[in-house]
Amino acid sequence: MGKNDHEAIQAVLEGDKEAYGALVVRHSQSLFRVAFRITGNEADAEDVVQEAFLRGYQKLESFESRAKFGTWIYRIAVRCALDRIGGHRVDDSSRVAEETDPEQEKLQVADEAAGPDRLLLSGEIGALQDLALRSLTATERAAFVLRHMEDCTSEEIGAALGIPQNAAKQAVFRAVKKLRGRLAPLRVMR
Amino acid sequence: MKHLNEEELIEHYYSKGTAGAGKHLKTCTECAEAYAALRIDMDEMKFAAPPARDPAYGERVWQSIGPFLPAYHVRNQSWLDIGLWRGLSYAAFALLLVGAFFAGRLSEHKQAGTMAKSTPAPAQERAAPPQQRIVVVVLSDHLDRSERLLVELKHADAGSEETVSPLRDEARSLLAANRICRQNAAKIDDPELAAALDRLDQVLGELANHPGGLNPATITRLQDEMNADGLLFQVRVLRSRIPEQEAAKAAQSKEGEI
16 A cells, blocks of 8 residues: 655655655646646646656655645746746747737637637637637736636636735636637627 | 637636626627637647656656756855855956956056057058957856756757757857866866766767767767766756856956957
8 A cells, every 4th residue: 555645755865866756656646637727738747747846856854744735736846837828928929929918808810710610610719729828928827727627716827826815816816807708709699 | 798808718618607707708799609619729729748757757756857966055065164264266267267358458558559650550460460350158058058058969869960060059159158168177176077077078079079070879979978977967066056147247248349
């Protein structure tokens, strides 16, 4: 029978490096899930998972035994993912404008892209939503992902992003407002 | 009647109706309509689901990072003790370079002053030694840039010139810095760092100076080799090993350019 998280951590700190493997195996899936949702990219998400476990290993001595390892390493992964998307250039291929038209609040896409009606018909709503998500700032995007997809509370989001709870709440609000504005063309088709 | 604003409606949506806005929504048609519209928008925000990882994924992650992690008791002894000496060595190296820079400038002034007294202006111009640039390389910055380059290489589209061209330019600019870091690693007797920088040098050299330019086959081979020997991860481990205070100290003493 395998060790539980706290036993495994104790073993690692006593020099049994292999015990960390059990923690990696146990938590890799959940870390990949949140990393993918924040980065929106499979390769980046895999890098984030590796980096999170590396940082976790190096900081393991500072891990408090009262906490849950899963929550602790999850927060590290969120920070790594945030660093990753914060440092990335805007993908030219998506060609999403930084700002939407203030009057119309419509998503600005490249000329060759299909209009909302065609997008709807060709089942590309999801892709349009992903583009809108990628146009948010790194903090807004991470906060929104944690709230909307990971069901985290504002307190948990604040802790994961290293910002006050109220700032986390405001980041979610801004993200929702921007997304609603940018996805407004889809509303017309409903 | 004071209506609910969008933030309150969003809060109500995420709190699953437990926030205090519920009562108001039952009595205010305007807010109820706004909330209904918000709920439709929010319910329809369904983003791409993460691709499934097979059950062996966690094991693969461990296989990729495990070999690079030092056992904890070894690390406690070596990283604390050796890390202190290593940190001091880096600081001494940086100070030496800064000292050399100022000594060079002082010497230049002195020389210029002497020559101004003893020689006429045209001769002085001919005799003035070319100004030497002092280049200070901060290891943490170098590893940071190298990591970014390797990440770009890892995800590069081998057939795209748009992707390949910036890689080549960045590799060229990193080569000189890498050489200085390698020399320093040899001086401070850090075999792990020296080995990684040697390997990095090969990759940078190939990217920067591959005969006939970079072709898709070369990029693919470099990507495969890099994945096989875990160079990117090694660079990450080395970067994270440098204490933050050391990086800050180095940044303060940074006088030249990388």
